[in-house]
Each structure stands twice: as structure tokens, then as C-alpha cells.
Amino acid sequence: MDHDRFQKLVELLNQKELDAVFLAPSSDLKYVTGLDFRPDSRLKGALVTKEGKSFFLCPSLHRGDVKSIERDIPILEWNDNAWFQNTFKEGLSRVGLPHSPRIAFTRGIEAGDMIDAVQGTNVECVNGFSLLAPMRSIKNKKELELMRKASSMNDKMMEAVKAYIRPGIYESDIVRFVMNFHESHGGAPRIPGVSTGPNSGKAHYARDNNRVVQERDVVMIDSGGWYDGYSHDMTRTFFVGTPTDEQRKVYEIVLEAQLAAEEKVQIGAIPRDIDSVARDIITKHGYGEAFNHRLGHGIGMDGHEAPYISQGNDIPLVEGNCFSIEPGIYLEGTFGVRIEDLMMLTESGKEIITLFSKELTIL
Incomplete structure (x- = not known):
């Protein structure tokens, strides 16, 4: 986990008036957390808020792969039986996001997964493809x-x-x-x-x-x-x-x-x-x-x-x-x-x- 990059990301979220960003498997995720995941059928990634709160959405299959960050970011684990939607919503509640948060989504998440993740919420999805560009x-x-x-x-x-x-x-x-x-x-x-x-x-x-x-x-x-x-x-x-x-x-x-x-x-x-x-x-x-x-x-x-x-x-x-x-x-x-x-x-x-x-x- 790169703490300087994490803090700069928090500052960037405040500058862009975003409530949070979801770092899906991509070079953006690796840049901030050091985790080198590739996109696949099981959604995973780190959510970071403008207050510096966070969680990592983790399939049970990959629980052992995130040990390097668990002291810095709470791990919210989901399994194949329940899938990820409820766990993602639990994470949004834990970090205290407002009722209608603006969340940027980076590369590495499929459109269908993003839609499923926010279904039933008041989340405004924002294109985060280039969000980290000023840093990187x-x-x-x-x-x-x-x-x-x-x-x-x-x-x-x-x-x-x-x-x-x-x-x-x-x-x-x-x-x-x-x-x-x-x-x-x-x-x-x-x-x-x-x-x-x-x-x-x-x-x-x-x-x-x-x-x-x-x-x-x-x-x-x-x-x-x-x-x-x-x-x-x-x-x-x-x-x-x-x-x-x-x-x-x-x-x-x-x-x-x-x-x-x-x-x-x-x-x-x-x-x-x-x-x-x-x-x-x-x-x-x-x-x-x-x-x-x-x-x-x-x-x-x-x-x-x-x-x-x-x-x-x-x-x-x-x-x-x-x-x-x-x-x-x-x-x-x-x-x-x-x-x-x-x-x-x-x-x-x-x-x-x-x-x-x-x-x-x-x-």
C-alpha cells in the first residue's frame, strides 16, 4: 500500500467534488495499493472516499491475495453463493457515504457489474477512466x-x-x-x-x-x-x-x-x-x-x-x-x-x- 498515493487520491477526490472512487482491477488499483489483479468474472476492487475511508471488495477465492493491504484497508469478503451486490452496499454504508453519492469507477469493471453494484441505490456513476491521470x-x-x-x-x-x-x-x-x-x-x-x-x-x-x-x-x-x-x-x-x-x-x-x-x-x-x-x-x-x-x-x-x-x-x-x-x-x-x-x-x-x-x- 502506497500511503502517499492514497492521500493524494483523497485530495484529488475532493478537488473533483467526488464522494468516492472504485478502483477496479487495473493499473490504477496497482498504482495505489500494489495489488496486481486482472479483470475477471468475480468483481473485486478498492473503494476510497473523499474522507479517506475505504474497503476492499474481495471474492473469497482471492482472500489470500490481499494480505498485503489488510492492515490499511478493511476487507469485505463475498462468496459465489451470495455474489457481491449486498457486500458492496454494506461497504457503502460502512464508509458513511451520503444518500446520493457521486462515485467514479475506473477501468477494469464491466458495465454490467457496475450496474448490478449500484442497483437499488442512489449512486451517481461517474467516468473515472482518467481520474488518476494527474497523479500518474x-x-x-x-x-x-x-x-x-x-x-x-x-x-x-x-x-x-x-x-x-x-x-x-x-x-x-x-x-x-x-x-x-x-x-x-x-x-x-x-x-x-x-x-x-x-x-x-x-x-x-x-x-x-x-x-x-x-x-x-x-x-x-x-x-x-x-x-x-x-x-x-x-x-x-x-x-x-x-x-x-x-x-x-x-x-x-x-x-x-x-x-x-x-x-x-x-x-x-x-x-x-x-x-x-x-x-x-x-x-x-x-x-x-x-x-x-x-x-x-x-x-x-x-x-x-x-x-x-x-x-x-x-x-x-x-x-x-x-x-x-x-x-x-x-x-x-x-x-x-x-x-x-x-x-x-x-x-x-x-x-x-x-x-x-x-x-x-x-x-
């Missing part, structure tokens, strides 16, 4: 160091996969290589995005084809995952053999856009303006419509979290933010290029933590 988007020194270490492992993976790519192997071979590297080094990878040739012309290729790498191919690899609970994420685009003139031109445009955006990053910078720097360069070269996503996303315990580096975000960046800068150009049916780095803002200024080369690489 500001990483402390320990979190930043964990993210540096995770990114350093991704650097090592990219160096290894660069030597592995060759004509004749399948996209699925590269996927397995990336995942095996991270798993064998203690990481928990997500399935990487690996797209070759015309498949790279889609920003998020869904691997609906199992294409063979060919001579003079584009190979785009987007590798993300976790080490010690914190994320890494990086995209690099390689060329198998000499690129065409257009491929080289597009790569240089994307790199120019990324470097310019990274130069714009600083404490106090507006994400919308950073996005515009990269987008304006790509548009100036005639590829504006081929850059069809935001410039970047925050990263931490989740692969995508606040702050988002997008046209719709005008909240200034602050010390402790960590995020991606990843412009791309995607020419559907032909090829695509994306280059993605992770950056963080520290007391010393800005820092790029993905150190693998992003100069045009011919394999």
Missing part, C-alpha cells in the same frame, strides 16, 4: 529510473533483431524473436507490431497476412512491453537492401519531423504545439494526409496514458512527464515509415531514453 502522469525519480532501464532493454532488443532480419523469414518469425528476447531477459512484452513491404503502409498493421521478407523491403518494428511493471516503447523502420528514392525521401521527412518535435519539447511546452511542429513539416512535403494519428502518447505503468501529444491537448508539460514522439507517413498498399522515441522531463530538462540509432539503416 508525473513520475517520481524511481519510476523514471525504471523506465530508463526498460528502454535500455528495448535498445538491446532492437540491436539484436537488426542482425536477425533477412530475406526469407516471415513477419511471424520477427514477432517471435522480439517476444522471446524480452521474455528471456525478464520482460513482459506485448505482441510487437511487425509489418513488411506494403503492410507497413498501415499505421497499425493487424498481422492479417504472414508475409515473407523480401529483397528491398521496408521492415517496421514497434516493440513495447514492461520490465518491473513499467513500459518501454520504440519503433524503428529498416530497409532490406537499398531503398528507392521515394522511400529514402519519406524516411528523411519523418526523421526531420521527429527531430524538430523533440527539439520543441521542454517543461511548459504545449503538446498541441509539439504535434503541429511535426505535422507542419510532413504537410509541407505533401504527405499531410498520410500522417493520420497523434504525434505521441504518455507512457508509464500503461503503454498509453497521459499526457497525449496531440492536437487536442493544450495542457503544458511538467517535470515527471514521459511520452513518445512518433511521427509517421503511411502510403497504403506501398510502404510506410514511423520513428518512435520515448522522452521524459526531469529536473535536468528533457531526456531521450530510447538510444538505438534512428539514422536510415540498410540491412
